[in-house]
Amino acid sequence: MKTLLLENILTAMNIQPHEKQKGIRIETVTDDRSEISSHTLYFRFNNSEVPVERIKKYKNVFIVTDTSFSNMESLHPMQIIMVKNLKDSFFKFTSYYRHLFNIPVVAITGTCGKSTTKEMLKHILEDTHNVQATISSKNADYYNLSYLLGIEEDTDVAVFETAVSKKGDMTESCKYFYPTIGILTMIDVDHTDKIRSFDRYLAEKAKIMQGMNNEGILILNSDDPYLSSIDTSKFKGEIITFGKNKNAIFRIKRYQYTSSGMNFWMEYMQSEYRGYIPGLGEHSVYNSVAAVAAAAMLGVDIQYSLNRLSSYPHMRSHFQVMEGRNQITLVDDTWKSNPASLRKGLETLSRIALPSQRKIAVLGRMAALGKYADEEYEKAGHLIASSGVDILITKGFIAKDFQKPAIEAGVNPHNVYHFSEPDEMKRFFDSFLRPNDIVYFKTGGNDSDFDDVIEYLRS
Structure with a gap:
């Protein structure tokens, strides 16, 4: 952050600075009380508790607030910048800083x-x-x-x-x-x-x-x-x-x-x-x-x-292809899952898989679909079938919604499995996977179990 003068910040917020507030350097502006140190301007949102005793140990800490708070009187009055609308004052500051x-x-x-x-x-x-x-x-x-x-x-x-x-x-x-x-x-x-x-x-x-x-x-x-x-x-x-x-x-x-x-x-x-x-x-x-x-x-x-x-470092877990043990190929596409990214992932899987490879899709839930969830899981199930997935594995109770439409669209029900725990998946893979399989992982639930299983299967 560029060091600023408190008087210039106050002026940008349409506040007339007091003489004692002039010439003071501000090196930190924050809405996180844990970041308060000397030369800090703190915007107090959500009526957060102010660490008054800690603030007393620092030099030149100023609090922008629209309500009073406990022990406020023990701070110097010049440290309290009372405003009518905290959010409005905050965005006057962000506009001021950006336009510097x-x-x-x-x-x-x-x-x-x-x-x-x-x-x-x-x-x-x-x-x-x-x-x-x-x-x-x-x-x-x-x-x-x-x-x-x-x-x-x-x-x-x-x-x-x-x-x-x-x-x-x-x-x-x-x-x-x-x-x-x-x-x-x-x-x-x-x-x-x-x-x-x-x-x-x-x-x-x-x-x-x-x-x-x-x-x-x-x-x-x-x-x-x-x-x-x-x-x-x-x-x-x-x-x-x-x-x-x-x-x-x-x-x-x-x-x-x-x-x-x-x-x-x-x-x-x-x-x-x-x-x-x-x-x-x-x-x-x-x-x-x-x-x-x-x-x-x-x-x-x-x-x-x-x-x-041409030298771009590919992002982790964004259709990241890696070598697995026993001559299997792993695809980590677990950064997020929504209908569009799942569609792109399955289309790409279909393009890169060899005819001799079993295409295994391991899917967690798609996130944040609201009222569109049923419709989108049905579409995704049909997509799973049309993209030629040989084996469908779902993890977690919401992801089970992929199964019925996928089977209706042509996926063999004997090739559909469901698990709740990563250890179950590991034991299954130990006996199920064959050399030359390609295993595609996708989830939108920030599920660390997927990371665990992928790491287990890596070469």
């Missing part, structure tokens, strides 16, 4: 591909730029302040995921980051446990345009039917499209599977380029081209971007 830096900020959203596209773009940029970015897939709203404050004087560009799991998430994220470039990767059913309808979920994602003040650059997957349906008429900036669609500005011409990744050919401004990305699946190509498009909008040469992507 005239840098491009890329915000990436979508149902799938956010983390991968962000990591790809970061990888393209980081040899020539100082990049502030979301860490891995840690994109929940409580990380936003620390990501914002990670922007400093030497930051050249910021690349953030803006996730949507409930109403208001997109608008709030944009009040931290004020993106200048937005990327929408693809949309499908997800997080409909808290956002009750798919249309509202789609609308929530589309609010990235409002968050950009309908300016800047919007990068859209032109092959996605749901993204094609969003209203962009109020967006006054530039819209850049990518995909296989013949009208896409960054057009995917074709792609080719290799043993460890994807060769692909793309066209931009009537020039054709060839790239390679470690990581299997059509979705890897889409994510790559989205990252290349964003980098181009930042002034990066396309061939340079493609050269950088």
Whole structure:
């Protein structure tokens, strides 16, 4: 975080600083009381208990609050910054801090591909730029302040995921980051446990345009039917499209599977380029081209971007292929599971499996589907059958919902199994697996049992 003067922060929050509050350095701004130390401005949300006795040991600690708290009188009155609306004051601060830096900020959203596209773009940029970015897939709203404050004087560009799991998430994220470039990767059913309808979920994602003040650059997957349906008429900036669609500005011409990744050919401004990305699946190509498009909008040469992507370190548990013991192949795709990512995973499994291999799918639950759960599990069961899965294994009582529709769609019921505990699965695999099997793991429940079983089966 850039060191600030308290008086400038207060002025940004429309508070007239007292003389005794002038000239004081603020080195930490936080809403987490455990992070309070000297030279800290603490925003007290949820009427949290204030560690007054600990604060007394530090120098220049100031508390922004809209209600009184225990032992408040034992602190110096100048340390208490009483406001009418704490959230409003907080976002005045985030706006002030963000606008201290005239840098491009890329915000990436979508149902799938956010983390991968962000990591790809970061990888393209980081040899020539100082990049502030979301860490891995840690994109929940409580990380936003620390990501914002990670922007400093030497930051050249910021690349953030803006996730949507409930109403208001997109608008709030944009009040931290004020993106200048937005990327929408693809949309499908997800997080409909808290956002009750798919249309509202789609609308929530589309609010990235409002968050950009309908300016800047919007990068859209032109092959996605749901993204094609969003209203962009109020967006006054530039819209850049990518995909296989013949009208896409960054057009995917074709792609080719290799043993460890994807060769692909793309066209931009009537020039054709060839790239390679470690990581299997059509979705890897889409994510790559989205990252290349964003980098181009930042002034990066396309061939340079493609050269950088060839050394991209594939993300853990994102269709990660590894060698298992006794000549089996393991695919760890357990980072998340929703209808779109499961579909992409099974399609990719079907493409890479050899005719001689038994395709074994080990599935945990899909997360956060709400009223769409029954419909989506039925669709997934049919997909399991149509993708040629030979053996279906489910783990956990919710995942058992894959079984009935899969059997109805043609999976042999004698090849369907269910387990509750990892030790049961290990014992089963000890006697069941054959050399040359390919075993695909997928779950959306943050289930460490899957990690345990995968590690058990590794070479």
